[in-house]
Amino acid sequence: MYVRRILTALVLATAALFATVPPAAGADPGEGGGATAAGDTASAPRAASPASFTISGTDLHDAQIARFGDTYYMYGSMYGCxxxxxxxxxxxxxxxxxxxxxxxxxxxxxxxxxDPTTVDPWTDDSWQDTCGASGxxxxxxxxxxxxxxxxxxGAFVLWFNSPQHYAADGSHAYNAMGCASAEGPCGPxxxxxGFYRKPALSVCKGNGDFGIIESGTPGGHPAIVCTLPGSSQLNIEELDAWGSGGTGVGVRKVxxxxxxxxxxxxxxxVQRLYVLTYADPACGYCTGTPIGYATAPSLYSGWAAPGNLGWSAPAFGRRIFNGNSCGGQPRTVTVLDGRPWQIIDLxxxxRNEAAAATHLVPLAYTPTPGVAGDGQLWRPPLRLDC
Structure with a gap:
């Protein structure tokens, strides 16, 4: 009888032990028929990150990809002529x-x-003269x-830059056109x-590359992020209610x-911050440009990029998160179906890039601890899985 009681106690204790063993690390608590609390997104299965992909054979470069309705649109500069x-x-x-x-x-x-042969209203010459004659x-x-x-x-507005405007009379290089639809045509x-406007800008008054950043605030206006002459600094300016000019609200020397x-x-x-990426340093048609990042809790204040320490240490030592941008050059970021993608020109x-391909890599910001001089491994919060 005593032995039987001992065996029974052991069986019960063993059953209790297995009933309280936590799931293995990385396992979803809801797997195996178990229930999870309603709205518990932390324990819900996470969607797999999509794979990088390349678009080849399409003569569109320094491109943007956007979704309007059920259709995806790719915009870019053409070289085929x-x-x-x-x-x-x-x-x-x-x-x-x-x-x-x-x-x-x-x-x-x-x-x-x-049509490139139509009139450039800013110069009264053709766009062919503005964009082609000077090279x-x-x-x-x-x-x-x-x-x-x-x-x-719901109106569509096309932005682009024309460096010749700046070279000719010091005007900024940016232009805005009204469009009949997402596929154009655009212009006055x-x-x-349609319309054409030389945007009223007080913060973005340069001639360099630029991108558009969507606001994280409901109803907030998008902003233009621009490089100034000689790429000497990076500025951000809020767009007006028409989306064809600036409001003067912005930040200089990001x-x-x-x-x-x-x-x-x-x-x-998720992280409640803005993430900015860029080619670092500037380089014309390079086949492997480092890509850096900066972050801020607000679109117009608080921007910071990781610093570096040491005698003769390169300033970009920690802000670079990939040394060659998958063998190409980063051009801008596009957000598709709620997910950001880095666009890279391969x-x-x-001097003629008609055959160059466009590569897209998903971006995900994962906060990591560490500051320059802590003697620890540095893992940038962004990465390119080429």
Whole structure:
């Protein structure tokens, strides 16, 4: 009888032990039929990160990809007509747009957003003269839609830069056009809902690359993030209710950055911060440019990039999170279906880049501890899984 009681006690104790063993590390507490508390997103399975992908054979470069409705649109500079950067009297091919049912494609053949031979209202010459005759080109087509902010009328506005405007009379290089739809055409009348404006800007008054950052505040206006002459600094300025000019609200010398280009950024709703990426340093058509980052809790204040310590230490030692941008050059960030993607041009290193491919890598910000001089391993919070 005594032995039987001992055996029974051992069986019960063993059963109790297995009933309270916690799930293995990394296991979802809800697996195996167990219930989780309603709204417990911390224990819910996390969606797998999508894979990087390359778009080849599409003559659209320094591109932006956006989703409007159920269709994805890719905007970019075209080279197929023979444009060669900084070769005078080269033909300028204009900006094109392609469409696809998914970011990975298949993409349609590009069509022009406006005719390069039409008049540039700022100079009264043609866009072919402004962008082609000098060889300086026109770049960075960025389409925005006034939806959920400003006039909130669903209208489309195309932004781009024309370095010749700055070279000719010191005007900033940026331009805004009204468009009839997400596929164009864009420009002044007779285009439906069309217009041309040299944007009123007081913070972004340069001639360099730029990107558009969406606001993380409901109803907040997007902002232009721009490089100043010679890429000597990076500035951000809020767009007005029309999306075709600035409000004067902004920040200058973001994180003290210099000699960079290809800026872009996004709002991370989980970490509650803005994340900015850029080519560091600036480099024309490079086949492997380092990419850096900066963050801020507010779009117009608090920007910081990791510093460095040591005699003759490079300033970018900790802000670089990939040394060669997957063999290309970072151009901007695009947010698709709530997920940010780094857009990278896989340049050929030539003055005509018609055959260059576009590479997209998903971005995810994972906070990591550590400061310069702590003697610990440094793991940047961003990475490129090429």
């Amino acid at each position: 023979g444009f060669e950067w900084f070769v005078k009297s080269t033909p300028w091919c204009g900006f094109g747009v392609s469409t696809a049912p998914a970011p990975q494609g298949p993409w349609t053949a590009p069509k022009a957003l406006f 300086r080109g026109c770049f960075n087509p960025r389409m925005i839609r006034r939806s959920g902010w400003g006039r909130d009328d 009348a007779p285009v439906t809902d 994180a003290g950055l210099k000699k960079i280009e290809g800026p872009g950024g996004y709002w991370d709703p 340049w050929l290193g030539t």
